[in-house]
Amino acid sequence: MKVRILGCSGGIGGRHLRTTSLLVDHDVLIDAGTGVGDLTLAELTQIDHVFLTHSHLDHICSIPFLVDTAGGMRSRPLMVHALPETLATLTEHIFNWQVWPDFTVIPSPTQPFMSYVPLKVGESVTIGARTFTALPANHTVPAIGYALSSPSGAALAFTGDTSTNDAFWPIINRMRDLRYLIIETAFCNRERALAEVSKHLCPSMLAEELARLEREPEIFITHLKPGEIELTMQEIEDDAGEFNPRMLQNGQVFEI
Numbered sequence: 575m576k577v578r579i580l581g582c583s584g585g586i587g588g589r590h591l592r593t594t595s596l597l598v599d600h601d602v603l604i605d606a607g608t609g610v611g612d613l614t615l616a617e618l619t620q621i622d623h624v625f626l627t628h629s630h631l632d633h634i635c636s637i638p639f640l641v642d643t644a645g646g647m648r649s650r651p652l653m654v655h656a657l658p659e660t661l662a663t664l665t666e667h668i669f670n671w672q673v674w675p676d677f678t679v680i681p682s683p684t685q686p687f688m689s690y691v692p693l694k695v696g697e698s699v700t701i702g703a704r705t706f707t708a709l710p711a712n713h714t715v716p717a718i719g720y721a722l723s724s725p726s727g728a729a730l731a732f733t734g735d736t737s738t739n740d741a742f743w744p745i746i747n748r749m750r751d752l753r754y755l756i757i758e759t760a761f762c763n764r765e766r767a768l769a770e771v772s773k774h775l776c777p778s779m780l781a782e783e784l785a786r787l788e789r790e791p792e793i794f795i796t797h798l799k800p801g802e803i804e805l806t807m808q809e810i811e812d813d814a815g816e817f818n819p820r821m822l823q824n825g826q827v828f829e830i
C-alpha cells in the first residue's frame with residue numbers, strides 16, 4: 575500500500591502548511607484535515623473510507639466539504655470509521671443541520687452519502703489487502719492512532735494527537751516489521767506546560783517516549799506548530815537525536 579501525506583502541520587499558512595491527513599492508495603483517508611482540499615475532484619470522488627483519530631477540527635474539517643462535494647457523484651456512502659465518542663461529536667456538533675446537514679440521512683436514510691462505523695481501541699478493519707488497527711492514544715478527547723499493515727506484516731504506525739502513553743509502546747514493540755513511526759510533537763520545550771495540559775508532546779517528552787521503543791523504524795515528526803518548526807526540530811535533534819527523527823513532509827510517500 576502507498577501512503578501519501580496530504581497534511582502534517584499543527585496549523586495552516588502558505589503553500590505547504592496543511593492540517594493532518596494521510597491518503598492510503600486512492601480510496602482511504604486517515605483523518606481529514608485541510609490537506610484534503612488539495613485533492614482533485616476526481617480524487618475526492620474515489621475516497622470510500624475515512625478513519626478518524628479524534629474529533630478535533632484540524633483532523634475532521636474537510637469531511638463536510640468532501641461529502642457535500644463528492645456525495646452526489648458516488649454510488650456508495652463514504653464510510654467514516656471512528657470511536658463512538660468521536661461519531662457522537664460529529665452528529666451533535668457538525669452534522670446537526672445547523673452547522674451542516676446530516677448526510678447520514680441525505681438523500682435518503684437507506685442510501686445516504688455518508689455512514690458511520692464505530693471502532694474500538696485494538697479493533698482492526700481490513701479493506702482489500704490493507705489492515706487498519708486502532709491504537710491507544712492519550713489526548714484531551716477520546717482519541718486513537720492507527721497501525722497500517724500489509725499482508726506481509728510490514729507496518730506503519732501513526733500516533734495521532736497524543737501525550738505520553740503507557741498503553742501505546744507494548745503494542746508497537748510487538749510489531750515485528752514496523753518500518754515507519756509517525757509521532758506528533760506539537761510544541762517546543764518552553765511550552766511543556768501547555769503540551770501537558772493540551773495532551774500533546776514536546777521534544778523532552780518525545781525523548782522519554784522514544785526511549786521505550788524496542789524496534790527500529792524510521793521516525794517522522796508530525797503536527798509541528800507553525801512559527802516554532804525550526805526551534806522544535808532543533809530541540810528534537812538535541813533531546814532525541816539518537817533516534818534520528820526527521821520532520822514529516824507534506825507530499826511525502828511511504829510504501830509498505
Ligand SMILES: [Zn+2]
Nearest residue numbers: 628630713735
Ligand atoms: Zn487534537
Ligand SMILES: [Zn+2]
Nearest residue numbers: 630632633735
Ligand atoms: Zn491536532
